[in-house]
Amino acid sequence: MDIPVRYGDYIDWDQLPHLWCPGCGNGIALKGVALALAELNIPLHKLLLATGIGCSGRAGNYVSFHSFDGTHGRTLAFCTGINVTQPDLKIIAFLGDGDCGAIGGNHLLHAARRNLNITVIEINNFNYAMTGGQFSPTTPLSSITSTSRKGKAEYAMDTASLVAEAGANYVASTTVYHTSQLNNFIKEALLTRGFSFVEVMSSCPTYYGRYNHIGDGPEMMKWFKEKTLPRDKYEKLSLEEKQNYIERGKLVQRNREDFLTTYKKRRKK
Amino acid sequence: MKKMFLDGNVAVALGSIRAGARFFAGYPISPVSELAEFCSHEMPKAGGIYVQMEDEIAAIAAVIGASLGGKKAFTATSGPGFSLMQENIGFASMAEVPCVIINGQRFGLSTGVATKPGQSDIMQARWGRHGDQSIIALTPASVQECFDLTLEAFNLAERFSSPVIVLTDATLAHLKERIRVPDPAEIKTVKRKEPQGPPEEYKPYQPDERGIPLLSYFGSEYILKVTGLVHTEKGNVSSDPGVCASLIDRLERKIYDYQEELPPPRYYGEEKAETVLISFGISARAAREGMRRALLEGISSGLIQLQTVWPFPEGAIRRLSSHASKVIVVEMNRGQVTREVERILPEGVEVNSLLRADSEVIYPREVLEKIKEVQ
Numbered sequence: 225m226d227i228p229v230r231y232g233d234y235i236d237w238d239q240l241p242h243l244w245c246p247g248c249g250n251g252i253a254l255k256g257v258a259l260a261l262a263e264l265n266i267p268l269h270k271l272l273l274a275t276g277i278g279c280s281g282r283a284g285n286y287v288s289f290h291s292f293d294g295t296h297g298r299t300l301a302f303c304t305g306i307n308v309t310q311p312d313l314k315i316i317a318f319l320g321d322g323d324c325g326a327i328g329g330n331h332l333l334h335a336a337r338r339n340l341n342i343t344v345i346e347i348n349n350f351n352y353a354m355t356g357g358q359f360s361p362t363t364p365l366s367s368i369t370s371t372s373r374k375g376k377a378e379y380a381m382d383t384a385s386l387v388a389e390a391g392a393n394y395v396a397s398t399t400v401y402h403t404s405q406l407n408n409f410i411k412e413a414l415l416t417r418g419f420s421f422v423e424v425m426s427s428c429p430t431y432y433g434r435y436n437h438i439g440d441g442p443e444m445m446k447w448f449k450e451k452t453l454p455r456d457k458y459e460k461l462s463l464e465e466k467q468n469y470i471e472r473g474k475l476v477q478r479n480r481e482d483f484l485t486t487y488k489k490r491r492k493k
Numbered sequence: 494m495k496k497m498f499l500d501g502n503v504a505v506a507l508g509s510i511r512a513g514a515r516f517f518a519g520y521p522i523s524p525v526s527e528l529a530e531f532c533s534h535e536m537p538k539a540g541g542i543y544v545q546m547e548d549e550i551a552a553i554a555a556v557i558g559a560s561l562g563g564k565k566a567f568t569a570t571s572g573p574g575f576s577l578m579q580e581n582i583g584f585a586s587m588a589e590v591p592c593v594i595i596n597g598q599r600f601g602l603s604t605g606v607a608t609k610p611g612q613s614d615i616m617q618a619r620w621g622r623h624g625d626q627s628i629i630a631l632t633p634a635s636v637q638e639c640f641d642l643t644l645e646a647f648n649l650a651e652r653f654s655s656p657v658i659v660l661t662d663a664t665l666a667h668l669k670e671r672i673r674v675p676d677p678a679e680i681k682t683v684k685r686k687e688p689q690g691p692p693e694e695y696k697p698y699q700p701d702e703r704g705i706p707l708l709s710y711f712g713s714e715y716i717l718k719v720t721g722l723v724h725t726e727k728g729n730v731s732s733d734p735g736v737c738a739s740l741i742d743r744l745e746r747k748i749y750d751y752q753e754e755l756p757p758p759r760y761y762g763e764e765k766a767e768t769v770l771i772s773f774g775i776s777a778r779a780a781r782e783g784m785r786r787a788l789l790e791g792i793s794s795g796l797i798q799l800q801t802v803w804p805f806p807e808g809a810i811r812r813l814s815s816h817a818s819k820v821i822v823v824e825m826n827r828g829q830v831t832r833e834v835e836r837i838l839p840e841g842v843e844v845n846s847l848l849r850a851d852s853e854v855i856y857p858r859e860v861l862e863k864i865k866e867v868q
Contacts, residue, residue: 239729269714284718285730290711292561293720293730294554295584301551305558305566308542309516310712313562331554334547491537 229265231258236288243282247433247441249400249426253347254283256403256424257316260411272306272315274299276323278354279428280347283318297328300335300342307340308484314414315341321348325361325381332383336390338483339418345410346383346421349428357431364470368435384423388476393418395475399425401448402472409474418482425452425470495674501665502528502569504639504672505595506535509567511640511674512647513682514593515541516566518555520548523607524663525569525597549574553581553594560592561719563710565647565684569595571663572605572614576621582656583622584721586744589698589706591650591657591685593643598662598774600852609852610663612774613826618658619803625741627748630658630803631756632773636670642800645756648683653748654705660802662825664775664854688715699726704747748804755801758809762788762795765816768864771834772823773799776855780823783860794864802830807837814838819867822846823855843867 235258244250261271271289275281277296284291290313294302299317307315324332324346335342351369352358359369361381368375388395394416396409406424413420427433427444438447455473458466499507506528509517517532519525533543541564546552552568559566570578575596585592596618600611618630629649633642639661646657688695688709695715698706709715718728723740725731762784772780777798787794797813799806814820820842822831831846838844847863849855 269712269716272711282730284720288716290716291718291720291728292558292711293722295580295721298550298554298581301546301554302558302561304544304546304551305516305518305555305560306562306711307558308544309559309562309564309566310710313712330547331551334551487542 229262231255231262234258234261234268234288236286239286242286244279245430247427247429247444248279249349249424250280250283250347252400252403253345253406253424253426254286254318256407256410257318257345259407260414263411264414266314270312270314272313274303274306274315274317276319276328278320278322278352279349280318280320297323297326298331299323300328300331300344303342304335304338304340307342311341311484315343316414317342317344319344319346321346321350321360321362321383322352325383329361332387333390336387336392336419336421339391339393339480341418341482341484343413343416343420344422346423347426348383348423349426349432351428351432353428353431357435367432370431370435384421384475387421391419391480392421392476393480394420394477396473397423397425397475398472399448399452400427401445405472412477418480425472494676494679496671497674498669498671499636500527500667500669501633501636501639501661502597502667503531504636505569505643505659505661506531507674508640508643509593509647510535510539510541511677511680512565512644513684514565514567514647515539516556516559516564517541517568518544518546518552518559518566519568519570520546520552520574522571522574524599524666525571525595528569528595528597528666549577550581553578556592557581557585557590560590561708561711561717563712565591565651567593567595567647569597571597571599571607573603575614575617579621583624583626585656586622586626586628587721588719589654589708591654593646593650593657593659595643595659595661597666598660600663606852608663610775610825610854611850611852612662612776612824613829613850614660615802615826615829618660625745627745628658628803629653629655629748629755629801630660632660632799632802633665634774634777634798636665636668637672638800639665640672640674642756644680649755651683651685654685654708655748660774662775692716696726697728698724700743700747703751704743752804752806753808755804755806758800758806758813759798760795760813761798763793764795766795767793767817768819768821768867769814769817770794770796770821770823770860771799771810771814771830772796773802773830776823776825779855779857780860782857783864786857786861787864792864792868805833805837810834810837814842817842819843819845821863821867823860825849825855
């Protein structure tokens, strides 16, 4: 099989146009994945895109390599079996904030703890968009959504910090506006042995942007530009100022042994 | 062949490994914890992997993932875990992923009695998932059958490209009996076929003449698209009514139309008996002994022991009970199989049942009493 060299070789063009709304960030994140794969020259049959349920869950339909679209939240549990039976396969889990933080929160923590050889791209668009824009665990406090018309009363979950704490080898977060940082993080994550996690804060002008008067796709891009700060700058802010910003950047890069390597060593004793 | 003295849990695990299973994922639960423990040390020796997951939802998911990675895979659980697994078993039916689920049934609903037996997950095995589908469920009645039918479950999973459920129970799980374990060379195992031809023309869900798809594995040059959404033969998402109808129709018929190939009911006792017992699992042991005692007392009786409970072996039961005027269903629940028997037998056959739902097994003397009572 020929090794693809262009990012477009990783896309199944026959399945386009995609079903995502104008201004949605999913395409930018998926292109980031395809660009990294082309740069790393990974053969198609050595790749799997595993998704969950929701808008991001449809991404598998648009790639030209192996894809798996599981039940809501359980993608990383499915990937556990795939990873240990096909250790040479590059597994990219392309998940939403519901998949990562709500219904699949436990599986995310345990997959990171086991340090499975999987790269997770979390598309965090701050809401359940496929079902009409309800708030999710990552929706910021006070946000307007279809189930919090007067503002969300719950604090937001920081999935990247949780995954870092759980034991992942690589954790970073950025937005669909900061594309060069995004593409770089995805590439670094794919080069990591063990569990890697990139949180991609993504635009949903149809629901989150509209409900919170941020605006359409380009306006949401501006919002990401102004609303987020690199991690080092953010850390220097006062507690009060921090409420107005979201941090982005790398949290963790380390080299703990992955699950399968440890498992095989222990069983040889 | 080797004679071994094993309990039902170990016989199931050994049967799985001999069938070629190389992946087990589970979550500790009574009464099948010993099965997981056995796999944790024996699976690596066979070149396989044991993973202890964070819950039963994850366990069945990992099993499905391992199967899509090209390995035969299984899990074992009991009622509460079986309930948690239902959504993903439905996924395995929809995505046609071969895998085996062992349910060591325990008493009651909810937490019930964790260490005592029941046979009340029969309907859950059949209808636990949302949506129309078919499923295969086997019911061993002895430690030997735990080995044999689990082995067969793997072959059927591969042959039908479907999840297969094996229903044991807390008594059978811990019952020790001497069994014959065939040598690996004597065992006939089935493995899914591999795709042929140009990879770019490969369609994972294009069925063969028996309605079975030809799944490759993740990592193969034959690109595999797997989804729980309605999908085309290529594996791409579709909501076209024609695609929906033909997929659901095929998923049901690929098993129903070939159910004669599944393990048939066993028949014991007098041929053309007037009173026929119908039972399965551990209850069939008591039914057989009760029937034997009835025969000694001169009562014309026989026993149909179901090895396959789903799809319900309607044809075989009708055939084997065609001379009977009375039928007694013996089961440890409130009549789950009885209702199926009532549904399929012609009018004029008197359907009785001996039910027990108090966490105790049914005894042969109760069976004998019931046989006498209906005469």
